[in-house]
Amino acid sequence: MLHHGGKLIQEARKRNSDPKEWLDLSTGISPISYPSIDIPQQAWHRLPEEEDGLVAAAQQYYGYPDLLPVAGSQAAIMALPRVIETQLGYKGCVLLPQIGYQEHHGAWQRAGWRIEFYQHKPLNAQLSCADVVVLINPNNPTTVKHSGQAIAQLESQLTTKQILIIDEAFMDGDDDASRLRSELRSNTLVLRSLGKFFGLAGLRVGFVAANETWRAKLNAELGPWTLSGPSRYLATQALLDQQWQHQVATRLTELKNEQLTILMQLFSPDSVRSASLFIRIEHPQSEALYQYCCEQLLLVRLCDEKDAIRLGLCGDKQSLIQMQQALQYAIDKLEKHNLSDAVTCRVE
Ligand SMILES: Cc1ncc(COP(=O)(O)O)c(C=O)c1O
The missing domain is CATH 3.40.640.10 (Type I PLP-dependent aspartate aminotransferase-like (Major domain))
Incomplete structure (x- = not known):
């Protein structure tokens, strides 16, 4: 079976955590879903x-x-x-x-x-x-x-x-x-x-x-x-339901723009690209980035080529903050790690 995003329960279990505490941005599924209704x-x-x-x-x-x-x-x-x-x-x-x-x-x-x-x-x-x-x-x-x-x-x-x-x-x-x-x-x-x-x-x-x-x-x-x-x-x-479709399309555009603004501040803007309901960030240390995000209970998708991570859209302000904090943590960790590697090299 091929690997896909959305395996939240599996990832949460690996880290002995509750899936409800995670922010799952590992798929390109809209964060706003058509509401469930009474089925005849x-x-x-x-x-x-x-x-x-x-x-x-x-x-x-x-x-x-x-x-x-x-x-x-x-x-x-x-x-x-x-x-x-x-x-x-x-x-x-x-x-x-x-x-x-x-x-x-x-x-x-x-x-x-x-x-x-x-x-x-x-x-x-x-x-x-x-x-x-x-x-x-x-x-x-x-x-x-x-x-x-x-x-x-x-x-x-x-x-x-x-x-x-x-x-x-x-x-x-x-x-x-x-x-x-x-x-x-x-x-x-x-x-x-x-x-x-x-x-x-x-x-x-x-x-x-x-x-x-x-x-x-x-x-x-x-x-x-x-x-x-x-x-x-x-x-x-x-x-x-055209009304729902229009409202959601507008809301998703707003959410995506807010998310892109944050991501462009965190990463080099050239490395951030988006289409439809997902955003791709190319990064030479994508694998480590992915792992550090998991430590912060943020699930993103590590692309199969391991040269990028992909994020779905955040559905509200709270998720945007959670994403920003987790990514900031991951970037800081990477920088510290890279710095200590550089020091080790010099000492050697
Ligand atoms: C590009 C693309 N096509 C098709 C699918 C299949 O989607 P579904 O079977 O839910 O319609 C996916 C699922 O991630 C996809 O990314």
Whole structure:
């Protein structure tokens, strides 16, 4: 299993502490989650029905008609290699971002595809031999964003047979670059998630936007009732609640700006980058930084390459203060450690 953020109980146990005392910024899930509401008894009692209004609510929210609900975009990420192999009749070559949500890599690797990596965008030579291209927009954890224009340019280089998968799990709130702004080509598929902006990661709801053929194939692979009745009900309410969406988008922008101001004072501003609901701080001693934060009961995400930490957004003033104090402690510890190393070197 791949390592992900959000393993708060595990980290708290390692340090014999109470998870409730920690500030968990290890994921990019919004700190403001759509409130839980009364779920009608029939959502528990009856089998989920496709005509229950979920798809209509999603069509309105995404402004796009061709959507398939899935149990989190993760479900689609895992199923797509098999679905595409069946469609093509062979295991081909997939282009993935070198750094990005690792579940994409895991899924294609398990399915036995040939994998090629690209840095920021695929090179022409790579494109010419790829059957599938995966784009994560914005990229978690690098924060790299692809503009609508850049995506159009990429699509113009693909033949009609080449498949493009765009993971837009973090697109909400600032969706100018969403591929759903215009009709998809027949071999472009877009993944969306209710886990991030709506703060409903536990609900396990996402959508795949794609034409009828892809939706039918994916649906057949995933099988019936992949989303529970209560998940469908709550997701429908969240997607329809425009007032909540606007209020939260505004609040998240304010919170993020406050957090960025603090982080730019603590770290070199060049090393701090953000996209959507997360902030990346590149640091040569990221591993130590991560450990010192844990000592202060602040859980951040140490990026797999160990060259950066990633922080989710703080949900209130108290969390901002807790984050600032923990990071200040970590920076002081690092400086002391580096100083004593320098002294030891001189003495030697
Ligand atoms: C870029 C990206 N895509 C997709 C997912 C999967 O999210 P979910 O299955 O909750 O929709 C994640 C989860 O962290 C992610 O970071």
